[in-house]
Amino acid sequence: MSEPKMTSLQRVLTTLGHEEPDRVPLFLLLTMHGAKELGLSIKDYFSKGEYVAEGQLRLLEKYGHDCLYSFFYAPVEIEAWGGEVLYQDDGPPNSGQPFITDPSAISKLKIPDVKETPALAKVLEATRLMKKEIGDKAPIIGVVMSPFSLPVMQTGFDAYLEMIYKDRPLFNSLMEINEAFCVKWANAQLEAGATAICYFDPLSSPTIIPRELYLQTGYHVAKRTISRINGATATHMASGRALPIIADLTATKTAAVGISAAENIGEVKEACRGKLTVLGNLNGIEMIHWDRAEVKAAVQNAIAGAASGGGFILSDNHGEIPYQVPDEVLLAISEAVNHFGNYPLDWLVKDDD
Amino acid sequence: MPEIVDNFKNALLSSDEEGASAILDQYLLKHTPLQFVEEIVVKTLDDIGSGWENGDYALSQVYMSGRICEALLDRALPDQSGQRWHKPKMAIALLSDYHSLGKKIVYSVMRAGGFQLVDYGRVEVEELVARVTEDRLEVIMISVLMLSSALQVKEVVRRLSPRSDNLKIVVGGAPFRLDRQLWQEVGADAVGYTASDALHIASSLQGGKADE
Ligand code: B12
Numbered sequence: 001m002s003e004p005k006m007t008s009l010q011r012v013l014t015t016l017g018h019e020e021p022d023r024v025p026l027f028l029l030l031t032m033h034g035a036k037e038l039g040l041s042i043k044d045y046f047s048k049g050e051y052v053a054e055g056q057l058r059l060l061e062k063y064g065h066d067c068l069y070s071f072f073y074a075p076v077e078i079e080a081w082g083g084e085v086l087y088q089d090d091g092p093p094n095s096g097q098p099f100i101t102d103p104s105a106i107s108k109l110k111i112p113d114v115k116e117t118p119a120l121a122k123v124l125e126a127t128r129l130m131k132k133e134i135g136d137k138a139p140i141i142g143v144v145m146s147p148f149s150l151p152v153m154q155t156g157f158d159a160y161l162e163m164i165y166k167d168r169p170l171f172n173s174l175m176e177i178n179e180a181f182c183v184k185w186a187n188a189q190l191e192a193g194a195t196a197i198c199y200f201d202p203l204s205s206p207t208i209i210p211r212e213l214y215l216q217t218g219y220h221v222a223k224r225t226i227s228r229i230n231g232a233t234a235t236h237m238a239s240g241r242a243l244p245i246i247a248d249l250t251a252t253k254t255a256a257v258g259i260s261a262a263e264n265i266g267e268v269k270e271a272c273r274g275k276l277t278v279l280g281n282l283n284g285i286e287m288i289h290w291d292r293a294e295v296k297a298a299v300q301n302a303i304a305g306a307a308s309g310g311g312f313i314l315s316d317n318h319g320e321i322p323y324q325v326p327d328e329v330l331l332a333i334s335e336a337v338n339h340f341g342n343y344p345l346d347w348l349v350k351d352d353d
Numbered sequence: 354m355p356e357i358v359d360n361f362k363n364a365l366l367s368s369d370e371e372g373a374s375a376i377l378d379q380y381l382l383k384h385t386p387l388q389f390v391e392e393i394v395v396k397t398l399d400d401i402g403s404g405w406e407n408g409d410y411a412l413s414q415v416y417m418s419g420r421i422c423e424a425l426l427d428r429a430l431p432d433q434s435g436q437r438w439h440k441p442k443m444a445i446a447l448l449s450d451y452h453s454l455g456k457k458i459v460y461s462v463m464r465a466g467g468f469q470l471v472d473y474g475r476v477e478v479e480e481l482v483a484r485v486t487e488d489r490l491e492v493i494m495i496s497v498l499m500l501s502s503a504l505q506v507k508e509v510v511r512r513l514s515p516r517s518d519n520l521k522i523v524v525g526g527a528p529f530r531l532d533r534q535l536w537q538e539v540g541a542d543a544v545g546y547t548a549s550d551a552l553h554i555a556s557s558l559q560g561g562k563a564d565e
Contacts, residue, residue, distance in 0.1 A: 086451065088499075088501055090501045091499050091500060091501030091502075092499075094450075094451045094499065095451070096451060156453075157452070157453075157454040158416070158453075158454055158457060161413050161416055164413070165368050165417060206408065206411055207412060208411055208412045208413060209411045209412070210410070210413070210414060213413065239531065241408055244408075261531070262408070263408075283532070284531075285528055285531040285532040285535070286531070286532045286534075288532075289538075322500050324501075324504075
């Protein structure tokens with residue numbers, strides 16, 4: 001194999017500019033696998049920024065993919081508001097009982113101090129340590145929950161759906177608070193060294209709410225929030241569908257979209273071409289039992305559907321690869337990208353003939 | 354007749370509780386509540402469920418529809434009315450997971466479909482096995498959202514299968530939707546990809562109809 005012509009960062013920036021880099025960039029969005037590398041439990045691993053920084057650097061070295069991922073787990077933001085986080089041995093931590101139990105609590109919410117709150121400070125620490133090591137060689141991807149999706153963990157899913165449908169004033173006041181927090185949290189990560197922010201917003205996906213409702217709610221939230229984030233964002237549907245709202249997402253000024261394994265990647269690509277970079281869409285759950293032939297087929301299929309002209313980053317469909325996915329599968333994905341992902345995509349042209 | 358089904362479906366999709374309620378009142382002038390369930394509710398919830406599977410409708414619509422129908426049916430067909438289907442003997446549980454929305458939706462849809470089932474709430478393997486055995490269930494519906502919870506079903510199956518050969522273990526939730534082999538890997542008897550699948554599964558296992 002020849003020496004790569006570009007650094008990971010150059011590769012990613014080129015594709016985000018809708019041009020073809022030297023090869024398809026690969027984001028292995030691993031969160032918990034760093035714990036295995038360090039021989040720690042998931043809970044211990046996430047207790048210190050230095051562990052996560054070290055874990056991410058080792059994973060980058062091991063798999064030769066194209067980013068560092070400073071995401072710990074979604075409920076880190078719930079911890080910051082004083083909510084409960086429940087660890088498990090073989091999966092990501094989950095949020096516990098919703099901490100907003102009655103509507104009057106919303107007006108009394110205090111936005112956490114993003115730099116002082118321990119749960120968030122450890123993420124910033126990890127980001128700074130990664131940046132110190134990696135410099136400009138590879139991008140660091142930070143994560144925020146969108147102000148529109150966060151309430152699922154703040155109030156509980158059913159209560160939140162009822163609020164969206166039945167109590168718009170209350171919804172608006174919660175959004176105002178969450179937007180202020182989200183902007184501060186995203187900008188603190190950028191300041192600590194994150195290159196771009198992944199804006200997790202599955203509630204906006206047509207899998208979860210109809211587009212008409214999205215246009216009244218999550219769309220405006222995203223527009224306002226993204227315009228105040230001082231860096232590029234990728235909006236992730238966390239394996240919800242994206243195709244019906246691609247034009248709307250583009251209008252929020254986000255740079256990329258994480259799509260579902262349930263949609264046709266080629267179709268999504270055509271809707272996005274030249275405007276929005278496609279991130280996706282290997283099925284992380286199925287990945288657990290993939291053999292080499294299945295890895296090869298999945299990687300080829302994604303590249304064939306979305307890589308032409310740049311504007312494509314290969315990754316999983318959720319923005320987090322399950323703990324149970326074996327190292328061999330991850331290595332095989334990386335090998336397949338090195339094999340099929342080199343531009344120009346000659347094998348693809350030949351196949352088409 | 355199809356017009357009323359259409360109107361009812363549109364009322365549910367736009368979460369129009371009053372509209373849906375007016376349709377029920379109108380219908381009850383000439384029909385029984387059980388006919389409403391069989392002819393209209395089940396069919397509509399089924400359409401909305403498969404529409405979600407195909408990407409035509411959103412989860413919030415599935416949720417609101419289930420809730421509205423459940424409330425309508427609680428009014429028209431109270432638990433004690435003797436018209437609900439009590440067979441097979443079943444319960445639903447959220448296994449080792451903190452995400453209760455899926456269970457809640459399935460529970461609503463099942464009740465809206467005229468079925469009676471016990472809600473075990475959130476349980477760990479140990480408690481689930483004990484309760485299923487003690488209650489001599491014929492069907493246990495298990496809902497999960499996390500993959501690690503889905504994998505716990507294996508343990509439930511391992512511990513329950515020697516004890517109860519009449520028992521059917523039905524699973525559902527996001528990991529099963531994303532990996533269509535997973536239900537077999539964990540050893541379940543059946544899987545549902547939407548809440549309305551639960552209705553079909555229950556109907557197909559149904560020994561007897563409404564208590565007379
Ligand atoms: C919206 C969403 C979020 C939101 C809200 C999540 C929540 N509920 O708290 C946010 C952004 C907060 C989020 C965060 C996380 N998420 Co998330 N999220 C989703 C998404 C897009 C939808 C989840 C959802 O709640 N759906 C609604 C429920 C009701 O749907 P359902 O379970 O499928 O149920 C339906 C059917 O399956 C059926 N059904 C359900 N049960 C049963 C039972 C029976 C018997 C039958 C017949 C039918 C049936 O009926 C229901 C209605 O039709 C899914 C991906 C997806 N495409 O589904 C990921 C997903 C659930 N998330 C996932 C994960 C991992 C997380 C995080 C742990 C990530 C992290 N590291 O922090 C966090 C944890 C959040 C927390 N609560 O602590 C994974 C879980 C699987 C896994 N890898 O372990 C999923 C599946 C994504 C993926 N592709 O891997 N997430």
